[in-house]
Amino acid sequence: MTEKNLLPELTAHLYASSAAESGRTPSERELAEHFGVSRGQIRETLAVLEAMRIVERRAKSGIFLTARSASVDAMALFAQAGLPLDPVRIYEAVELRxxxxxxxxxxxxxxATEENFVRLEEILAASERRIAAGEPLAEEDRDFHLEIVRATRNTVFYNVCGVYYAVGLRRLPIYFGDPSRCAQSHAEHLGIYDALRRRDGNLAQALMNAHLQGAESYWKGLLDARVEPAAE
Amino acid sequence: MTEKNLLPELTAHLYASSAAESGRTPSERELAEHFGVSRGQIRETLAVLEAMRIVERRAKSGIFLTARSASVDAMALFAQAGLPLDPVRIYEAVELRxxxxxxxxxxxxxxATEENFVRLEEILAASERRIAAGEPLAEEDRDFHLEIVRATRNTVFYNVCGVYYAVGLRRLPIYFGDPSRCAQSHAEHLGIYDALRRRDGNLAQALMNAHLQGAESYWKGLLDARVEPAAE
DNA sequence: TCAGACAATCTGGTAGAACCAGATGGCGGA
DNA sequence: TCCGCCATCTGGTTCTACCAGATTGTCTGA
Structure with missing residues (x-):
């Protein structure tokens, strides 16, 4: 039970227990006692948090939360830790997407190579089974989109995109809670796949644009609705 | 002298001293002795390296280099550590850029707001001074491009772009070693600035495309020339 | 000769104590 | 009220000590 990943828990705890004004967090010794681990463990985790610029350690002074980081790594960690993501950041990520x-x-x-198309077909088949079973789509959506990025044969591109999908995955159940949305999304995926198959770049772009437009407005509406005064 | 940043040095050392086949690196205790620091220091640094997926720690077994990561963070760290970057990765990063x-x-x-334009003007003035003095451009180029990304008001976008500029900065002196290239680059920057000022999105896009095309072919030529058989 | 079992060794994971020196904050004196 | 001193706290760093699984090498028996 000690092999749990401290990163998300610590991150959440730091935000929960930091001083409102200064952003100063409990000391390493306090954190170690709170989590029942050694100070070394805490320091190791803090080093990662510092590398992500989520936290700043000032020698002989304390640990301070930095201005909320907008790196995709940090956002993914926040999502994992169950921390509320800044709605503005989410919308920005959607725009970047x-x-x-x-x-x-x-x-x-x-x-795209034949291998990519085969993978896309498998993913689409899996989506179809989900829908037929009346289940909501889940990672099939992410897999479809990431496979297209992989088909660009640009691994840096793929890696960058892959990270921020970690942010969205937790929210997919909300989006795909509506069965009709699942069906429409799947239909649009089929259209994009066809365009790629026919090597019609312009059509693929246009369809992807329309597809993402739907998701974007959905999120925008959702975010506008829950304007949190506490946020920012 | 102990406050040096271990990250780049450790990274370089791991790549230099890892077993060719397995990718297994020296043990924590050996690394600690090699760098003259405690095991705790080494572990803290390794935690960051592991979070970046550059390294994998297997309990009771050893530390292993993972397949070379293509995350922009990892690439930036490699550049900082003076490790040879995979030419393919660089080209991919340029495409993404x-x-x-x-x-x-x-x-x-x-x-873009007035504040952005003022910043751009300052950067352009600094560039002009550099060129007048016969000096090569340096961070002025990066600053110009990053300020444009900042003008999008998308902080996630800005953060993502900011990271991979860390990769390129070390190589700018090579690119701008040629004075004529500096002058042309500056002229193109002026054109882009004008287009932005006039809020002409299409022109700005076209000029940026042309501007980056030049850089891209430069790097492509450079990379094609030095085909390293050892790479990949 | 070789395969299999056993034991010494190595390795990362974790805890805990200890010391340093600068930052901090409260207390007392002017 | 304001200034300066000092006890206390904090991160930075090192060392020692265990643990238990992985690894490696040796020895034994067939």
Whole structure:
């Protein structure tokens, strides 16, 4: 039971127990006692948090939360830790996602190999089974989109996109809670797949744009609705 | 002298002293002795390396290098550590940069504020001084491009772009070693600035595309020339 | 000769104590 | 009220000590 991953828990605890004004967190010794682990464990975890610029350690002074980081790594960690993500950050990530994936659709239409198409077909088949069973889509959606990015044959691109999908995955059940949305999303995926198959880059781009537009407005609406005064 | 940042040095050392086949690195105790620090220091640094997926620690077995990571964080660290970057990765990063910044130019043309324009003017003035003095451009180039991304008002976007500039900065002296290239680059920057000022998104995009095209072919030529058989 | 069992050794994981020196904050004196 | 001193706290760093599984090498028996 000691092999649990401290990172998310510590992150959550730091935000829960930091001083409102200064952002100063409990000391390493206090944290160690709180989690029932050694100070070394805490320091190791804090080193990672510091590398992600989520926290700043000032020698002989204390540990301070930095201005909320907007790195995708940090956002993914926040999501994992169950921390509320800044709605603005989420919307920004969605905008970035559109930038990435519309271009990815174009590149994939030129570079996708048979292997990519086979993978896409498998994912689409899995989606179909889900829908037929009346179950909501889950990682099938992410897999479909990431496979297209992979088809660009740009591993840096793929890695960057892969990270922020960790942010969204936890929220997919909300989005796909509506069965009709699942069906429409799947239908759009089929259209994109067809366009890629026909190597029609312009069509693939246009369809991806429309597809993401739907998701974007959904999130925008959701975020506008729950304007948290506490946020920011 | 003990406050040096172990991260780059350790990273370099791990790659230098790892077993060719298994990727297994020296043990924590050996590393501690080699660097003259405590095992705790080594473990703290390894935790960061593991979070970046550069290294994998297997309990009671050893530390192993993972397949070379393509995350921009890892690439930045490699550059800092003086490790040879996989030419393919660099080219991929350049491609991603084009995707980002062409779109950034369009968004910036719509969203840039007076503050952004003032910053851009300052950067351009600094560039001019450099060129007049016969000095090569340096961070001015990065600052110009990053300010445009910042003008999109998307902090996630800005953060993502900011990271991979850490990769390129070390190589700028090579690119700008040629004075004529500095002058041309500066002229193109002026054109982009004008287009943004006039809120002409299409022109800004086109000019940014042309501007980055030059850099891209430069790097492509350079990389094609030094095909390292050892790489990949 | 070789395969299998056993034991010494190595390794990461974790805890805990100890010391340093600068930052901090409260108390007392001017 | 304000200034300066000092006890206390804090991160930075090192060392020692165990644990238990992985690894490696040796020895034994067939």
């Amino acid at each position: 559109k930038i990435h994936e519309i271009k990815a659709a174009e590149l994939a239409s030129q570079r | 084009k995707i980002h910044e062409i779109k950034a130019a369009e968004l910036a043309s719509q969203r």
